[in-house]
Amino acid sequence: MKSKTKSFALLTGSTLIMAVGIYFFKFANNFTFGGITGLAVLVAKSGVISASDFTFIANMILLVIGFIILGRKFAAKTAYCSILLSVCLSLLERVYPLTHPLTDQPVLELAFAIALPSLGSAVLFNIGSSSGGTDIIAMIMRKYTSADIGKALLITDFIITLAGCFVFDIETGLYSFLGLAVRSFMIDGFIESLNLSKYFNVVCNDPTPVCDFINDTLKRSATIVLAQGAFSGEDKYIIFTALNRIEAVKLRNFIKENDPEAFMLISNTSEIIGKGFHSI
Structure with a gap:
């Protein structure tokens, strides 16, 4: 309704x-x-x-x-x-x-x-x-x-x-x-x-705090991929998620405050098809 x-x-x-x-x-x-x-x-x-x-x-x-x-x-x-x-x-x-x-x-x-x-x-x-x-x-x-x-x-x-x-x-x-x-x-x-939304690629050492914030506070989901740093050879995690503009600002500020060493790539996108966004 x-x-x-x-x-x-x-x-x-x-x-x-x-x-x-x-x-x-x-x-x-x-x-x-x-x-x-x-x-x-x-x-x-x-x-x-x-x-x-x-x-x-x-x-x-x-x-x-x-x-x-x-x-x-x-x-x-x-x-x-x-x-x-x-x-x-x-x-x-x-x-x-x-x-x-x-x-x-x-x-x-x-x-x-x-x-x-x-x-x-x-x-x-x-x-x-x-x-x-x-x-x-x-x-x-x-x-x-x-x-x-x-x-x-x-x-x-x-x-x-x-x-x-x-x-x-x-x-x-x-x-x-x-x-x-x-x-x-x-x-x-x-x-x-x-339709403008934000697509996040977050590279960090510990994905748990970021994913908890995405799941519990923003009520969104994310995908975690295990990766390896090309220079350091250390294990890293890449978090993929898509958010609307208001949610994107909250996540960006959260990561800056709680994990300042994390590396963020934030892109504009107007074509996100799936649950929580646009249906096919």
């Missing part, structure tokens, strides 16, 4: 962050980068339908198509996030209608238009979900074709962004191209930061 509650909170919170970034900064400035919401900005220019309502309708249509084509294996998390995002955008439009950007600083607004949705997307991707939209198209393409889906979606995003240069003005279009270029790098950066 605790795990499900945490997952639900992450799904909801990250989707709400995306909604704020898209509505207040992306839609308000006519930035056209990024899938369905980028297309929504173009469609809204016609005056027939607002960007929020178009996003709602498009996502609902894609969800129905996804359920029909992909069946029961279609991700429930993606469906929930897609519906929540669409509803939030429509509600924001009615509760807090915007006729102009929040500020007169387009670069500042672009930063938030990139950062907030990227952070939300990174959290969703990290827990095996997405906000729907073009991700549903990607799932369908993956099922029936061998096409390079990443390139196909990138080309689609490029065309939508390019269209913004003609529908709006060249300045808005260039800002959108900048957003398109930065967004993918920022999502990757957020995901790596969210």
Whole structure:
């Protein structure tokens, strides 16, 4: 129950962050980068339908198509996030209608238009979900074709962004191209930061105090390997363990205080798969 509650909170919170970034900064400035919401900005220019309502309708249509084509294996998390995002955008439009950007600083607004949705997307991707939209198209393409889906979606995003240069003005279009270029790098950066852990190699004479601290205080485990010093020829022990950043600081300080002669190699890693970390 605790795990499900945490997952639900992450799904909801990250989707709400995306909604704020898209509505207040992306839609308000006519930035056209990024899938369905980028297309929504173009469609809204016609005056027939607002960007929020178009996003709602498009996502609902894609969800129905996804359920029909992909069946029961279609991700429930993606469906929930897609519906929540669409509803939030429509509600924001009615509760807090915007006729102009929040500020007169387009670069500042672009930063938030990139950062907030990227952070939300990174959290969703990290827990095996997405906000729907073009991700549903990607799932369908993956099922029936061998096409390079990443390139196909990138080309689609490029065309939508390019269209913004003609529908709006060249300045808005260039800002959108900048957003398109930065967004993918920022999502990757957020995901790596969210997953960042520390990998320890500790060379020492007596592994017992260190392992006791790891097991009893940090509630983690470790692997001990008997080794031999190349110069001294003396027996040594190497302790391998992986910890999150807070735990890593505690272990580092403990070893410094209790075994100052120990030799530590501490590496950053964002890919640890196993019990206590990420499941396969």
